[in-house]
Amino acid sequence: MANHHQIVIIGGGNAGISVASKLLIKNSKLDIAIIEPSDKHYYQPAWTLVGSGVFDIRDTERTEAEVIPSRAKWIKQKVTTFQPEQNTVTLGDGSTLSYDFLVVAPGIQLNWGEIKGLTETLGKNNVCSNYSFDVAPYTFETIKNFKGGKAIFHNPHTPVKCGGAPHKIMYMAADYWRKHGVLDKADIHYWSGAAKLFAVKKYEDTLLGVCERANIKLHFMEKLVEIDGANKRAKFVGFGDNNKDKETWVDFDMIHVTPPQSAPDFIRQSVLANAAGWVDVDKNTLQHVRYANIFSLGDASGLPTSKTGAAIRKQAPALVENLLSAIAKQPLTASYTGYTSCPLVTGYGKLVLAEFDYNNEPMETFPFDQSKERWSMYQLKRRVLPWLYWNKILPGTA
16 A cells, blocks of 8 residues: 555545545546545435435445545545644554645544433434434334324534434424324424524524424423433433523433534544644635645534535535645635535425525525425435435536
């Protein structure tokens, strides 16, 4: 294995693959290596639809070998440490790899173990989560078999990938129960570590209406710390001004859990991290604030926007342009504005397409009010976006 490459990309997910593809389209002679330990690659935005019974989990999985660009070198390893002053990274086998330029895009880390008792009960006792390939199908089993009682949907106190996912499945469950005559027997609660339902008021107003339609009770600034699956109860600790440190045990008949998330440990414990543990990059150029030959995008980056695939689709072209400028010793002129998107399914055949920037100002694509629930936007998520991901985004042409 060559121990030096012109460009080293850490991460073979959406961000790393699409950047590599775009770079090679611009210049096929670039020497690019992608460090990625996983054998599988997943289209995770569809897991909400898996959990609501309208998408086959098998259609979200490909082998990593299928999506690695043919002209890139795949290094099937983990990164353990960075030595940016020496332009090297250390790999899991103890070897080092040097680079001229580094792109850091390893994705986000799911910290299931931070909630006491969760790993022992996940996938049984009506404890489900769409954030796991193995467990997402169990979410629909839980929803389908629910005949009434208390249903809890949880959003953690940390940033998460696809920030709308923790409540999207709640809207789908409520709609399923409505269609099957169970909704009037359901006591639905949303327990969240955030201060509000959604960051952008235009879309939040619609979502609050969806909650009202299903009589969903909202609880904010609450941290899930423990699950007792056998006895079907969950423990929350408040951390807002009004309920700080207040402990509440809540009984449930089903609970959907979103694990707390962070940058991977090898990122947050490194010199590349900011105070919050994410890769410390300029929010417009995506260049590291201290190391000029390092760039980052995607969920592990410290960009102050929602962590979504749609955000990556706008970050990748800006990063590629600026990285090529840096290679050519030219000024960095491309700028990422913070665009992100969250396709918020609010029921079967209903979707609110939220699109906004760093200032939480709507940046809408279509010539109509996207805060309205629409069948057409549901079809976009269900049918168009998965095809676009595999056939255009990963190959670098979208």
